[in-house]
Amino acid sequence: MDKIRIRGAKPLRGTIVIGGAKNAALPLMTASLLTEDTLTLANLPHLADITTLANLLVQHGVEIRMDGHSPNGGHAGRVLSLTAAKIASTTAPYDLVRKMRASVLVLGPLVARQGKAKVSLPGGCAIGARPVDLHLKALQQLGARIELKEGYIDAEAPNGLTGAEIVFPQVSVGATENIMMAATLAKGETVLANAAREPEVTDLAHCLQAMGAKIDGIGTDTLRITGVKALHGARHEIVADRIETGTYAMAAAITGGDVELVGTRADLMNAALDVLRQAGATVTPTEKGIRVQRLEGPLRGTDVMTEPFPGFPTDLQAQIMALLTTADGASMITETIFENRFMHVPELRRMGANINLHGSSAMVRGVPRLTGAPVMATDLRASVSLVLAGLAAEGETLVSRVYHLDRGYERLEEKLAACGADIERVKETAG
Numbered sequence: 001m002d003k004i005r006i007r008g009a010k011p012l013r014g015t016i017v018i019g020g021a022k023n024a025a026l027p028l029m030t031a032s033l034l035t036e037d038t039l040t041l042a043n044l045p046h047l048a049d050i051t052t053l054a055n056l057l058v059q060h061g062v063e064i065r066m067d068g069h070s071p072n073g074g075h076a077g078r079v080l081s082l083t084a085a086k087i088a089s090t091t092a093p094y095d096l097v098r099k100m101r102a103s104v105l106v107l108g109p110l111v112a113r114q115g116k117a118k119v120s121l122p123g124g125c126a127i128g129a130r131p132v133d134l135h136l137k138a139l140q141q142l143g144a145r146i147e148l149k150e151g152y153i154d155a156e157a158p159n160g161l162t163g164a165e166i167v168f169p170q171v172s173v174g175a176t177e178n179i180m181m182a183a184t185l186a187k188g189e190t191v192l193a194n195a196a197r198e199p200e201v202t203d204l205a206h207c208l209q210a211m212g213a214k215i216d217g218i219g220t221d222t223l224r225i226t227g228v229k230a231l232h233g234a235r236h237e238i239v240a241d242r243i244e245t246g247t248y249a250m251a252a253a254i255t256g257g258d259v260e261l262v263g264t265r266a267d268l269m270n271a272a273l274d275v276l277r278q279a280g281a282t283v284t285p286t287e288k289g290i291r292v293q294r295l296e297g298p299l300r301g302t303d304v305m306t307e308p309f310p311g312f313p314t315d316l317q318a319q320i321m322a323l324l325t326t327a328d329g330a331s332m333i334t335e336t337i338f339e340n341r342f343m344h345v346p347e348l349r350r351m352g353a354n355i356n357l358h359g360s361s362a363m364v365r366g367v368p369r370l371t372g373a374p375v376m377a378t379d380l381r382a383s384v385s386l387v388l389a390g391l392a393a394e395g396e397t398l399v400s401r402v403y404h405l406d407r408g409y410e411r412l413e414e415k416l417a418a419c420g421a422d423i424e425r426v427k428e429t430a431g
């Protein structure tokens with residue numbers, strides 16, 4: 001298994017190209033199941049999670065073709081065509097679903113188009129229990145009969161789905177996406193209240209509209225979807241990855257650097273950029289994206305609470321914690337979305353961070369500097385927070401379990417090295 005070696009304490013300077021959002025690309029790919037025509041997705045990131053979902057879709061009968069890069073060239077995304085002319089299987093097997101929870105997003109589209117689906121229940125997860133009860137209850141409200149047996153969700157709607165008024169008791173990105181997709185082919189109107197309005201949900205809604213879906217209220221917490229008989233093909237450019245953007249913005253700030261992030265947008269992430277400013281970074285929207293600088297003075301402690309969009313995203317919580325470990329003063333970081341998303345804390349402590357956990361809050365007291373150490377993480381964002389800490393730390397940091405990073409960060413070492421980071425991927429040695 002590979003590791004990443006970082007020799008830290010070097011400011012990052014340069015330009016980083018931001019890719020399409022992983023968490024937009026995954027639901028968008030499952031939307032291809034809703035039509036027999038071709039859905040073409042541009043600005044697709046090259047990530048392990050995308051390959052995992054592509055394998056699942058192929059087994060449902062989707063023909064997938066890689067059409068090279070987007071016209072802006074270089075590494076700025078790929079173009080993928082997905083055609084589900086015929087659904088070969090409505091079963092999403094355990095072996096494929098267990099690799100990635102987002103696989104459950106095939107459920108809504110398959111039931112809507114085929115009247116049935118059998119999808120393995122995703123198992124537990126490092127960051128929390130992450131049940132799918134909200135997806136199932138809402139699908140039942142659209143008229144599906146659902147049974148849980150032998151580890152599978154068995155859903156049936158032989159006469160199709162029917163629109164309904166659904167009030168989500170809690171904001172869920174995945175449930176909103178799954179049910180919005182299902183409702184596009186249901187009879188009549190569906191109202192989704194307390195819907196998630198993350199930019200990735202909005203991006204999916206825009207793509208569904210381009211495919212012929214009727215959706216009102218996009219970008220708000222109430223979506224109104226009027227079902228249509230069939231959807232058609234479309235071409236859609238995937239929104240920039242706000243979490244990748246935020247991660248590199250924090251890398252620039254933690255190292256006292258100056259980096260322009262291109263191909264991204266400040267309006268996708270105002271809450272995170274505001275926190276960076278409060279912490280002492282200069283953040284300026286540019287023609288091509290966002291410039292982040294911290295040229296003078298130390299970082300300042302600041303309080304952060306994760307919330308559904310437009311609040312501060314849980315997917316940047318580990319990274320902001322890494323940043324605040326070296327700030328002047330104390331910071332309180334409160335995680336409200338997942339119950340177990342502090343797995344990076346013991347690893348950051350091994351690098352000299354002073355962090356105390358109290359339930360869902362972490363009290364971070366800034367230290368003058370971190371020191372390099374061998375570290376290991378349990379999920380994607382926790383791993384990248386250790387990379388950020390390593391970039392700031394004195395000495396050498398070795399991050400293991402790099403496969404977590406490969407799920408969500410494309411060419412991470414290359415992008416950082418191009419800005420002056422001393423970072424490389426190394427083969428694990430025995431012992």
Ligand code: EPZ
Binds near residue numbers: 130136175339
């Ligand atoms: C999406 O997960 C993202 N994944 C996650 O990104 C992200 O952390 C999360 O949204 C929150 O923003 C993808 O988009 C593929 P939720 P999702 O349903 O949809 C609870 C990353 O690092 N809940 O909004 O699974 C749930 O347990 C990943 O890229 C239920 O109780 O998240 C959680 O506490 C990690 N029942 C909360 O709601 C349900 O049926 C929000 O989860 C569904 C969710």
